[in-house]
Amino acid sequence: MKNRFTSILFLCSLFSGNAFVKAQDSREILELKNNLTKTSDEKKVDQIIREIANHYIKIKSLDSAIAYGKKAIPYNVRINYVERLISLNSSISKLYISKEDYKNATPFLMEAEKYLKNSSDFESKVIVNYNLSLINSINRKYKASTDLLKTNIQYYLDKKKVNKQYILYSYEFLFSNLFVQQNYGESYKYLNTYIDFVKKNYPENLAEAYNNLGKFYISTNDFRKAIQTFKKVMPFHLKNKDYENIALTNRNIGASYSGLKKLDSANIYFTKAYEYAESVGNKEKMADVQNLISHMHVAKGDYEKAETAIGLATQLWPDNLYNISYYAQIKVYNMTKDSLLIKEDKGRQLELKNIISNLHKNIDGANTQNWYSDPYLLISDYTTLSNAYELLGNYKNAHEFFQKAMREKEKGFGSEKMKELSNLQSETEISNERIRIKLEEETKRIQLQKEIELKALRFEYEKKQAIAKTEEERKRLTLEEDLKQKEIQIKFDQEQKAVVLRYNQEKNIARINQEKKDAIAKADLESSKTEKNMWAVGAGLSLLLLGFAGFSYNQKRKDNRKIAEEKQKSDDLLLNILPYEVAEELKEKGKTSAKHYDEVSVLFTDFVNFTSSSERIGVQEILNELNICFTEFDRIMEKYGLEKIKTIGDAYLAVSGLPVSNDQHAKNAVSASLEILAYIQQRKIDNANALDIRIGIHSGPVIAGIVGVKKFAYDIWGDTVNTAARMEQNSSLGKLNVSEATYKLIKDDFTFEYRGKIETKGKGAMEMYFVNSSI
Numbered sequence: 002m003k004n005r006f007t008s009i010l011f012l013c014s015l016f017s018g019n020a021f022v023k024a025q026d027s028r029e030i031l032e033l034k035n036n037l038t039k040t041s042d043e044k045k046v047d048q049i050i051r052e053i054a055n056h057y058i059k060i061k062s063l064d065s066a067i068a069y070g071k072k073a074i075p076y077n078v079r080i081n082y083v084e085r086l087i088s089l090n091s092s093i094s095k096l097y098i099s100k101e102d103y104k105n106a107t108p109f110l111m112e113a114e115k116y117l118k119n120s121s122d123f124e125s126k127v128i129v130n131y132n133l134s135l136i137n138s139i140n141r142k143y144k145a146s147t148d149l150l151k152t153n154i155q156y157y158l159d160k161k162k163v164n165k166q167y168i169l170y171s172y173e174f175l176f177s178n179l180f181v182q183q184n185y186g187e188s189y190k191y192l193n194t195y196i197d198f199v200k201k202n203y204p205e206n207l208a209e210a211y212n213n214l215g216k217f218y219i220s221t222n223d224f225r226k227a228i229q230t231f232k233k234v235m236p237f238h239l240k241n242k243d244y245e246n247i248a249l250t251n252r253n254i255g256a257s258y259s260g261l262k263k264l265d266s267a268n269i270y271f272t273k274a275y276e277y278a279e280s281v282g283n284k285e286k287m288a289d290v291q292n293l294i295s296h297m298h299v300a301k302g303d304y305e306k307a308e309t310a311i312g313l314a315t316q317l318w319p320d321n322l323y324n325i326s327y328y329a330q331i332k333v334y335n336m337t338k339d340s341l342l343i344k345e346d347k348g349r350q351l352e353l354k355n356i357i358s359n360l361h362k363n364i365d366g367a368n369t370q371n372w373y374s375d376p377y378l379l380i381s382d383y384t385t386l387s388n389a390y391e392l393l394g395n396y397k398n399a400h401e402f403f404q405k406a407m408r409e410k411e412k413g414f415g416s417e418k419m420k421e422l423s424n425l426q427s428e429t430e431i432s433n434e435r436i437r438i439k440l441e442e443e444t445k446r447i448q449l450q451k452e453i454e455l456k457a458l459r460f461e462y463e464k465k466q467a468i469a470k471t472e473e474e475r476k477r478l479t480l481e482e483d484l485k486q487k488e489i490q491i492k493f494d495q496e497q498k499a500v501v502l503r504y505n506q507e508k509n510i511a512r513i514n515q516e517k518k519d520a521i522a523k524a525d526l527e528s529s530k531t532e533k534n535m536w537a538v539g540a541g542l543s544l545l546l547l548g549f550a551g552f553s554y555n556q557k558r559k560d561n562r563k564i565a566e567e568k569q570k571s572d573d574l575l576l577n578i579l580p581y582e583v584a585e586e587l588k589e590k591g592k593t594s595a596k597h598y599d600e601v602s603v604l605f606t607d608f609v610n611f612t613s614s615s616e617r618i619g620v621q622e623i624l625n626e627l628n629i630c631f632t633e634f635d636r637i638m639e640k641y642g643l644e645k646i647k648t649i650g651d652a653y654l655a656v657s658g659l660p661v662s663n664d665q666h667a668k669n670a671v672s673a674s675l676e677i678l679a680y681i682q683q684r685k686i687d688n689a690n691a692l693d694i695r696i697g698i699h700s701g702p703v704i705a706g707i708v709g710v711k712k713f714a715y716d717i718w719g720d721t722v723n724t725a726a727r728m729e730q731n732s733s734l735g736k737l738n739v740s741e742a743t744y745k746l747i748k749d750d751f752t753f754e755y756r757g758k759i760e761t762k763g764k765g766a767m768e769m770y771f772v773n774s775s776i
Contacts, residue, residue, distance in 0.1 A: 028640060030056045045664075047076045052661060067096050087116045087125050094132060103136045110136065123161040127153045131167050134174065143182045150175040154194075165202050172198055173213070183376070185221055192217055208237035208246070215253060224260040231257065248277035252290060259297050267297055288318035292327060299331070307331050325363050326378055329356045330385045336392060343392050350393065357389050380409045444497065451493040458485055595706030601658035602670035602700040602743060603717070603725035604643065606634070606677060609693040609734050611651040618690045626690060627651060633680055641673040646717055651692075652729075656717055659705055667700050667746035671772055674698060674737045682735065697728025699740040727761040731769060741768040751775050 026034070030053055037049045054069035070093045077085045090113035097106035113129045120126070130149040137146035153171040156163050172195035179188035192214055199210040211234045218227035231254045238246040255270030271294055278286035295310035308331045315324045333356060336349060343349045360382050367378050383406035390399040462482040469475045608614075608627075615623040631648060638645050638655050642663065646654045657673070658666030674696045685691040701721035707714070724740060732738035744753065752773045758766040 027056065027060060029642060030060075043076055047073055048661075055661075063096055063100060067093055070096070083116050083120070084122075087113050087120070087122065087129075090116070091125065091129055091132075098132060098135070103139050106132075107136055123156050124164050127156060127163045127167045127171070131171055131174070134171075134178075138174075138178060138181075143178055147175065147178050147182070150178065154191075157198075169198070169203060169206070176213070176217075180217070180220070189217065208234050212246075212250070212253075219253065219257055219260070222260065224257040227257040227260075228254055244277060245281075248274045248286070251277075252293070256293055259293065259300065262300060264297055264300055268294075271297065284317045285321075288314040288321065288324060291317065292324055295327065295331065304331065304335055308335060322363055322366050322378060325359060326381045326385070329360055329363075329389075330381060332356060333385050333388050333392070337388065344394065353389050353393055357386060357393075360386050360389070376409055380406050383409060447493055447496050451489060454489050455486060458482065458489065595704050596660070597702065597704050598659045598662065599702050600662070600666060600700065601656050601703050601717075601721070602667045602698055602746075603703065603722050604653075604655045604657065604670050604674060604696065604698050605725050605729035606653040606674075606694055606696045607729050608651040609695055611692065614690075614692055622690060623692075626688075626692060630681070630684070630692070634677060637673050637676050637680070640676075641669040643670060643673055644715075647714065654717075654722075656703070656705075659703070659717075667698075667743050668750050670698050670700075671737065671739065671743070671747055671751060672775070675772065675775070678735060678737060693734045695729060695732035695734055696737045697725055697730070697732050697739070698737065698743050699725040699728050700743040700746055724764065724767075727764055727767070728769065731759055731761060733771075737772045739770050739772055741770070744768075744770045747772075749776070 033049050033053050033056065037046065037053075040046060040049070050069050050073045054066050054073065057063075057066035057069060070089055074086065074089055077089065090109040094106040094109035094113065097103070097109070110129060110133050113125070114133065117126050117129060130153050134146040134149040137143070137149070150171045153163070153168060154175065157165070157168045172191065176188045176191040176195060179185075179191065196207075196210045196214065199206050211230055215227050215230035215234065218224070218230060231250050235247070235250050237243075238250060251270045252274035255267045255274060258264070258267035258270065271290055275287060275290040275294075278290060291310050291314035295307045295314065298304070298307035298310060308328075311324065311328045311331050315321075315328045318324055333353070336343065336353065339346075339349075343353070364379065364382050367375060367382070383402045387399045387402040387406060390396070390402065459482075462478055465478050466475055469478060608630075611623075631653060634653055634655075635645060637643075641657070643655045643657045644659060646656060648654070655670075655673075657663065657670040663669065677694070677696065681691065681694045685693075699721055701719070701724070703717045703719040703721050705715065705717045707716075728738045728740055738756075739747075752775075754771040754773060756769045756771060759769050760766050
């Protein structure tokens, strides 16, 4: 993820999805809708409606999912099922957000927030707060957005049970939000606490965290620290061979050197960044670097080369607001050299009028962006308009836009704001450095003390060994010395842990004290109504693409689309591993818990004489046959709503009735099994190498959940699984064998052949039935 501004479209919910298309109803949906017409039981109606909504999610039919999600609300309101109402309202709102329909998303988020008011479900509170903050920012209600994000972080600091992934997003969105409000001091403070959070919880994201800090330094003109920070990031990208981020970091280092007027160094890094963008054919990145090269030529005083570079940038990315802005600025500046001739030159006058028209459109574009108007861009456009009107002799408009530029500079980059930021940075760095040095000194002292004690111990036991008279006594002394060495090591390990703990505590105390100072200073500032800020000229336009605010709206939308596509791939892959509902729980809460299901039906299939068949027809042919059969089995499982668990060699395990409970679990499992038998029978007619199969089913309770951390898998456990395996082992070629428990659930739906009691391994005698056909 290149920038956390792109995270504002991050969605994770029971009803999640990114790219929705209109699709025809699947057979499962048609069957569910048919069932809906046949029942009047409100509880079953509610269950079917939610199942239909989930199926629409699977086929990415967004509007239908929303419609059925809404239908589920009234019943749950009547029975006051608060937990489900939170989930439904939150999920529907996220579907609307994925359509960028923030207006319709808002009332559902507000409903979820209302139900959460007296709830201790902090995980859901954090998710709802985050999405509400997103909508508030889009509506430019930055204060409300900031308060919600701060509430999320406070839940984490208060050690509430929260989803840490959403705390990460909250941190990233918060410091961006504060930057947008030109609250640089507080933005910097949260950036530092965000980096501490990442170090502790997401060390793999440390490169991105430092990258955000580097961009902050660039955006506030602290170029030396920006270079130090980006050079700290570079080894991460080099190690991972992340060429895209290597190029981005080169570009940012080049921009920092340009800000320091070290233009030869800047050119080296710009060249590296441009070569990569050109090699991958990315016109937008090429345009971005050309824009910066144009600024570099301006710093050198070569305005002709500057105009050539920005002209190329505009050709590569014509609708980019920043390219349009800077191209106009360079053109107008070059025209001032011949300002006396413009009054007589109709062509130049027309060109200036076109530039003025384009800049007015550019300002409209900047002000109508979804959630943020970049002050750098507005200052540049207002200044250029002032100069253009002056060249045309329209001094009234020239003065008006000059005043606008000055007001925007004061608003965003007044001297008091920059002074406040500078003081906060100094205090933070001095405090951190003081605590770090203290930790180092304490660590050195402990290490030295340990070495002294170990040397003293060694000296003592060398003397004892020298006077020892027997081998047995020397061995005893060796063991005794070894034991005392371990005691010393344990003692000093405990001391080191205590020092580190004090270090962390002092950092937290320093942070809390700083927050108190900030709050007092803010209160004093607000109470002083007559105090007037001095303005200082803001950062140069050369930074316009470099800050948090510096990324153009078009680029953000493109990044969002890329992230949406990659997220969809990730979601699809996850759904190949886990059931939909389990995958959603894992995405939303970062973990899943094992669940007990009272009534399910477990299905086992096994190919008969598989080993001898593989020897007869060859390994490759048998694997091809397995693949063909298992693929068809997968289709059949989906048709009847069974959840495939896994394949074990030539065996296939599936279950009906979870993760969403279903009263028809046994009937669906048997129907699926009979279709498998019919398929295999036809397969044997069509293919001489087709395999014979037997199937077994048993119904009862199971426990289901995720196994492992790496290469994890969804699995089921319990006696029901073992019994289903015994049913399969005691089945016959081309037959479906079911237990008495399953028989009782489906005896009115199928015809059977009673087999009597049959002895089974580890289970004793059990009654079994062959299922022949449906009635």
